[in-house]
Amino acid sequence: MTENRNLLLRRVRPYGEGEPVDVLVSDGVIAEIGRLDPPGGVEVIEGEGRILLPGFVDLHTHLREPGREDAETIETGSAAAALGGYTAVFAMANTDPVADNAVVTDHVWRRGREVGLVDVHPVGAVTVGLAGERLAEMGTMANSAAGVRMFSDDGHCVADPLVMRRALEYSTALGVVVAQHAEEPRLTVGAQAHEGERAARLGYVGWPASAEESIVARDCVLARHARARLHVCHVSAAGTVEVLRWAKEQGTEVSAEVTPHHLLLTDERLATFDPVNKVNPPLRSEADVQRMRRALADGVIDCVATDHAPHAPQDKDTEWTTARPGMLGLQTALSVVVETMVRPGLLDWRGVARVMSERPAEIVGLPDQGRPLAVGEPANLVVVDADAEWTVRGSELASRATNTPYEGLRLPAVVSLTLLRGRVTSREGKIV
């Protein structure tokens, strides 16, 4: 990392709007914006009229440490995040040991600080061992050094309504958010792929949309009665959007995320038999994908979250039914959002800032992320070259694993620069 306390970004366009301006970053904050003469001793980075946005915030990432450092570590995952334009990520609790206590969550937090490429916020488990039976010590984790602000059993659904109700009640008292992996387990026993014609033809047990919709509906009702904040992970089904709209209209405090892969890919990928396309929830129909895009554009779905899920080759390069679900996402997220939302005219760059930075920061209440591009604000920033394209190669990504579903795909938009509190973390595709 460069230790320069002063840096001048020359000719960048905040939110991709208007004429280029210069941005002076000093002691980690935006000190001046305008046409500036570089003061002496200041590093100058030429922005070439590229787009300046607030650094991205990922509410859903799997860093696999502790326990599966052969798939990803906090260090390699942080590098992928910085290269993807992220300045904060939330690391899910399904590690080994599970992050269901403050010893583990504080380890993740401290290791993230040591690496220093992105703010790594540990997510605490809702239940002990992700078993869905007894609540974890949410209060201890919330009040520990890491200050855990999101709880999730992701990978598993908190299926017992009484346990979920208690978790929501506690979360209100603690001022934290419960994020639900919405999958009614009784409806997905043995499920391998989106329930539909394609899965049927291949003989795979289907994962019905109703397994997602029914849990989201139930949880919205529970959250309303508990006056709690609920966050819905990786929405994939069109019907879930209708449930969310209904709940929001009633004033229920529910937020939702969609992954880049559910904005782009469909169950047409099943025909490849390549388990790189296996993910939970599964890739769904073209109509679902179109519905996800519209819901993200109109705000029923609040934000994009990667569900970055690295897997080691021995867990992924097997036959479909035994392969682990999950795909890499941190370094490709922006490009997929540009491809699916910006290019078709569904979002402008202000919209990208909203769904990738501002809303996620608000949902978890991060005070220093997703802030306006204005003087006095923390310099958590990303510069994007919207005109450039690149070809995805799993072997060239910073993650330890290579399970990207976009292998060989040409995608728009390249992250030129990421700043964390004014320090360069990535520049032109390289970690600094």
Ligand SMILES: NC(=O)N[C@@H](CC(=O)O)C(=O)O
């Ligand atoms: N998304 C996935 O397919 N897998 C995730 C778990 C999860 O997000 O449910 C994982 O941890 O690998």
Ligand SMILES: [Zn+2]
């Ligand atoms: Zn999940």
Ligand SMILES: [Zn+2]
């Ligand atoms: Zn996940």
